[in-house]
Amino acid sequence: MASAAEQLARNLSFSTFSKAKALQQRILFTLGALLVYRLGTFIPVPGIDPDAFRATFEQSQQGIIGMFNMFAGGAVERMAIFALNLIPYITASIVVQVVSTASPRLEALKKEGEAGRRKMNQYTRYLAVLFCAVQAYGIAVGLEGSQGVVLNPGWFFRISTVITLVGGTMFLMWLGEQITARGVGNGISLIIFAGIVANLPATVAQTLELARTGALPALAGLGMLVLALVVIAVIIFFERAQRRLLIQYPKRQVGNKMFQGDTSHLPLKLNTSGVIPVIFGSSLLLLPATIASFAAQGNAPAWLTTVTALLGRGQPLYLALFAAFIIFFAFFYTAIVFNPTETADNLKRSGGFIPGIRPGERTAQHIDYVLTRITVVGAIYLTIVALIPEVLFSQLAVSQFIGGTSLLIMVTVTLDTITQIQSHLVAQQYEGLLKKSRLGGGKRR
Numbered sequence: 001m002a003s004a005a006e007q008l009a010r011n012l013s014f015s016t017f018s019k020a021k022a023l024q025q026r027i028l029f030t031l032g033a034l035l036v037y038r039l040g041t042f043i044p045v046p047g048i049d050p051d052a053f054r055a056t057f058e059q060s061q062q063g064i065i066g067m068f069n070m071f072a073g074g075a076v077e078r079m080a081i082f083a084l085n086l087i088p089y090i091t092a093s094i095v096v097q098v099v100s101t102a103s104p105r106l107e108a109l110k111k112e113g114e115a116g117r118r119k120m121n122q123y124t125r126y127l128a129v130l131f132c133a134v135q136a137y138g139i140a141v142g143l144e145g146s147q148g149v150v151l152n153p154g155w156f157f158r159i160s161t162v163i164t165l166v167g168g169t170m171f172l173m174w175l176g177e178q179i180t181a182r183g184v185g186n187g188i189s190l191i192i193f194a195g196i197v198a199n200l201p202a203t204v205a206q207t208l209e210l211a212r213t214g215a216l217p218a219l220a221g222l223g224m225l226v227l228a229l230v231v232i233a234v235i236i237f238f239e240r241a242q243r244r245l246l247i248q249y250p251k252r253q254v255g256n257k258m259f260q261g262d263t264s265h266l267p268l269k270l271n272t273s274g275v276i277p278v279i280f281g282s283s284l285l286l287l288p289a290t291i292a293s294f295a296a297q298g299n300a301p302a303w304l305t306t307v308t309a310l311l312g313r314g315q316p317l318y319l320a321l322f323a324a325f326i327i328f329f330a331f332f333y334t335a336i337v338f339n340p341t342e343t344a345d346n347l348k349r350s351g352g353f354i355p356g357i358r359p360g361e362r363t364a365q366h367i368d369y370v371l372t373r374i375t376v377v378g379a380i381y382l383t384i385v386a387l388i389p390e391v392l393f394s395q396l397a398v399s400q401f402i403g404g405t406s407l408l409i410m411v412t413v414t415l416d417t418i419t420q421i422q423s424h425l426v427a428q429q430y431e432g433l434l435k436k437s438r439l440g441g442g443k444r445r
Contacts, residue, residue: 019428020424020425020428022424022428023184023421026182026183026184026424027183027184027421029178029179029182029183030179030183030184030185033175033178033183034179034190034194036175037073037082037172037175037191037194037195038073038194038198040075040080040081040082040168040171040172041072041073041074041075041078041082041198042078042080043080043081043082044078044079044080044081045079045080045081045083045161045165046160046164047150047152047157047160047161048079048149048151049148049149049150049151050078050079052146052147052149053079053143053146053149054077054078056146056149057069057076057077068085068286070195070196070199071085071087071195071196071282071286072084072085072195073085073194073195073196073198073199074198074199074202075195079143080168081167081168082168082169082172083139083168084132084135084136084165084168084169085169085172085191085192086172086173086176086191086192087135087283087286088128088131088132088135088169089124089125089128089173089188090188090279090280090283091128091131091284092124092125092127092128092130092131093124093128093280094280094283094284096120096123096124097332097333097336098332100120106120106123125170125173128169128170128173129166129170132166132170133162133166135165136161136162136165136166137158137161137162139161139165140158140161140162141158143161175187175191176188176190176191179191184417184420184421184424185413185416185417185420186413189409189412189413189416190417192279192409192413193409193410193413193414196406196409196410197410207221207224228407231385231404231407231408232411234381234385235385235407235408235411235412236411236415238270238271238378239269239271239412239415240415241269241270241271242267242268242269242270243268243270243370243374244265244266244267244268245266245268245354245367245370246263246265246354246355247264247265247266247347247352247353247354248263248352248353248354249262249263249264249350249351249352250351250353264352266343266347266354266367268338268367268370268371268374269374269378270377270381271330271378271381271382272333272334272337272338272371272375272378273329273330273333273334273337273375273378273382274412274416275408275409275413276329276333277325277326277328277329277379277382278326278382278386278405278408278409279409280325280329280333281321281322281325281326281329281386282322282405284325285311285318285321285322285325319390319391322386322387323383323386323387326379326382326383326386327379327382327383330375330378330379330382331375331379334371334375334378338371340364340368340371341361341364343367344359344360344361344363344364344367345360345364347359347363348360354366385404385407385408386404386405387404388404390404390405
């Protein structure tokens with residue numbers, strides 16, 4: 001039997017949305033913030049020759065730089081102030097979360113509630129500034145090594161480039177937090193989503209042009225389209241899939257009345273970690289690979305050129321590391337967002353239990369056992385979706401955009417945003433029902 005919330009969600013209509021003024025303001029704020037982000041991707045870093053850099057970029061856009069450009073919404077090919085995007089911040093978040101599991105002090109901060117969370121975010125920002133500065137300096141040195149790209153090479157250009165790129169990333173961090181607090185959806189994910197979607201028209205046009213000129217066989221182009229649709233369908237299926245644990249509540253007596261025991265379900269998502277493992281894995285690969293790729297354009301040592309080649313798109317080392325990162329972060333992030341012991345304690349306090357399982361520690365062990373098994377399936381699903389299209393499209397030498405990583409981010413962020421919008425609409429309907437009940441009660445009196 002459907003719950004009251006599910007019944008309300010089915011009855012949502014355009015009239016409900018038109019009455020939700022607060023939701024409309026949140027959506028407009030989100031769109032305005034994303035527009036500001038897109039404008040920033042067209043403001044170039046001072047001191048470079050755009051034409052010379054564009055010629056240099058076209059020589060390496062099919063490698064790791066092309067993937068970085070995909071996440072940055074085309075800002076890399078224009079060497080804009082948002083060229084680093086949010087990759088340093090995401091990498092810093094990974095490091096802080098990993099270290100917090102081994103540091104008693106950081107672990108204690110996580111348990112302090114809102115104050116501890118703010119302190120952890122502060123540490124993440126400091127570390128993001130450090131990563132961003134190192135990456136920006138590597139890019140500045142790499143640009144100086146490229147013939148004719150930098151107008152006036154020297155320390156002034158390096159310092160100004162570091163300040164510009166670090167400032168751009170810090171602004172995006174602030175903008176993402178504002179979207180999360182005052183808009184709809186997760187701000188960081190939406191910024192990455194907007195960057196990927198912005199390249200859609202150019203990528204479609206490029207693919208059609210390849211098919212028209214015969215560089216891409218028509219059958220291969222049709223197969224790419226079918227594969228993309230299949231991947232989207234698989235993503236939607238797995239993101240909605242749940243393993244529901246039956247929860248039984250005993251009979252209870254209130255006064256002279258005996259209430260029958262109720263049943264409920266504890267939903268465990270097949271992919272509890274969402275798109276986070278793919279974003280984290282891509283970020284960890286992009287951070288060193290980008291520095292190496294830019295530096296290799298100058299007078300770089302042989303080992304740096306070798307590293308750049310091994311971490312290229314479609315290379316075995318790149319695919320192996322990407323798969324390892326996805327699987328690791330699928331389990332790691334699931335352990336962070338879902339605590340079986342805490343869930344078992346909450347069930348015990350409310351009187352609920354899993355049939356055949358003793359409340360308390362045994363319940364926590366059972367939940368952890370089930371969660372581990374479904375996370376294995378979720379990690380395999382994420383790995384296949386992210387890697388199989390990578391291999392196929394790299395063999396066809398077509399754009400990175402229609403790969404599994406970009407499709408996974410687009411579909412997952414879209415589903416999460418739609419879910420949040422539905423939650424706001426359901427809350428709006430609840431408020432309307434409460435107001436009507438109050439008015440009705442006043443008339444009867």
